[in-house]
Amino acid sequence: MVLWRVGKYEVGRTIGEGTFGKVKFAQNTETGESVAMKVLDRSTIVRHWMADQIKREISTMKVVRHPHVVRLHEVLASRTKIYIILEYITGGELFDKITRNGKLNENDARRYFQQLIDGVDYCHTKGVYHRDLKPENLLLDSRGNLKISDFGLSAHPPQGVSLLHTTCGTPNYVAPEVLQHKGYDGSSADVWSCGVILYVLLAGRLPFDEVDLTALYSKIGKAEFSFPSWFSSGARSLIYRILDPNPDSRLKISDIREDNWFKEGYVRAKNPPTLQSEEDDMDDLTKLFDDPEDLQEKGEAEQGNAGPLVLNAFDLIVLSEGLNLSAIFHREQYYYLVIQGRQEGGKEGHHTRFVSRQPADVVLSTMEVVAQSMGFKTHIRNFKMRVEGPSAERGAHFCAILEIFQVAPSFLMVDVQKAAGDSADYLKFFRSFRGKVDELVWRPPPGKPRARAPRLPRR
Template sequence: MKKVRRKIGKYDVGRTIGEGTFAKVKFAKHTETGESVAIKVMAKTTILNHRMVEQIKREISIMKIVRHPNIVRLHEVLASQSKIYIILEFVMGGELYDKIVQLGKLSENESRRYFQQLIDAVAHCHKKGVYHRDLKPENLLLDAYGNLKVSDFGLSAFTKQGDDLLHTTCGTPNYVAPEVLSNHGYDGAAADVWSCGVILYVLMAGYLPFEEADLPTLFRRISAAEFVCPFWFSAGAKTLIHKILDPNPKTRVKIEEMRKDLWFRKNYSPVKLREDEQVNLDDVQAVFDDIEGSSAHGQSH
């Protein structure tokens, strides 16, 4: 018997390429253009039962707002009676994390190139009022050309005004800024910059700047920014990393200052962005109105 290919909208759906707690990710191809995509499939009942409607709606809206060549692109959102389908750019090069594990560490030039792309993507998010809050090598993907793509906006926050402090402690402990751990409210931009600094260190060293078996010791070291750069880091890299991993968010280097740094600027070619495309969130609204509508009547099954 020939296996029947499933179709979702204009996409032929193939193998499962990833599985998480709440979603499956499937590989698919656009029937007309042949473009490869990744489809994140979520059951509506799961989203409702775990009260995740707002979070997922936010994640999808954020991904539509932050269009950038170094951010995984969200093409569209579709829904059937029981499922939601999030159609994403398919990034074939795997996680940056796997590359570090495989190679041990990356050269300074390669690390800098990824770091420049990461900073470009993060700066773009901040300009749109979006703070990622969970930047780590597992959430950075590589495309076929070795370009970095930021993914996983599940923990990101969106503030309309630039001066709102964020209050949720989230992220992965080793990558989290000291002020996030202190629970006094923090500036999302400065916290993301800190995580980028930890990522740069990991790329070049092959290990974490802050690593302890128990959390209290880890948090103490992060708060005091107690770390040592390995001997193979160049002077320029060390200087920049120390400016980024400054435990005081007020004096920590900002992205616009970082972009003037000599080490950072080497072979730097910022991405050319197309002028702001109009982002339409109607499809997101439609998909979620439908879920929220169905949840009002029909919680009994």
């Protein structure tokens, strides 16, 4: 459904949400090409002093054009909004693939790692250092090829500046020298993050993972980690030399390309020719931000605030996996519905669902505070929250995914599922979590007749 139009683009549904705006599906009416449109609110950007950072991100993406980097098509502006038009990637995050399937087989992990190294190396040749490489920022296209995204924390220092000083990134993936608050080489720091990603691809868990940040930083600084038994000797050797806490002796990308494990089946991506229009031009960006064009914006006021994914009747039937949906809404013993089933590979899985009539942002923020108070790390993206921490089993990892769906104008359903870890860990987590979010759970008023769920017609 088309919600409004911006210039030559017809804008549709929300497909993502960031700190300063939404990401919309859009279509170029001249070419028919599908694109992702990042819609940023000008007043929000100014209020948070983020204009310079967004200009840097845009100028960086104008410079970096590679088969394994999400492409920036163009940037438009109106009086109230900035529109960043990006390549539309349909395969989701690499992180979701790992969460869904666990560890990858060695050939798949190697192929993704090869594509990651190609994309990162190209960025470095352009003087761009990503500084927040992690599976959440690696997307997959319809053919399963990797695309590096989210250059919001990237650095593109001027010529002659050899060291960076800003401490940024996600702690589990950050190089030890970045955490020391001293100058660091952006290329070497990105290589460390690539090594952590390779470990995660092969292990299905992080090499450095502690709830306490002091303990986490200590392990990263000493490169204190162990390999699962299924790692091949070639993978072990490569990762061990990448995760070297000394950036001077750490492998460089040129060294990685010479590694025998890496070279197996490797076909290097071709770097596209640089066009004049792709060169960095901060003057044009400044003009774009300060003197916007009067773009056609039909229907934007009707868009409203983005919310959780709205489930229709078919979605509910699929999500219920054959269960009687009346149990979710009307039977008191099913305020919390625990479903035990089978996942791929025969492993037992757990889902838990409950219904709320609180606003979606209240439900999300409450769940985040509760999970963090229980000692878990949280990561939120588009009304989906990942909760993770150590498992009771020594050396293991626990992860749960909590997602909010809208099933009626005033009803939300929260779906909780175990993504990694032991089933006993999940049940222990949810029992404690449930007691702390009980105020969110909707209960029908006492004495009110309970409507029956409609039955599907028999064929």
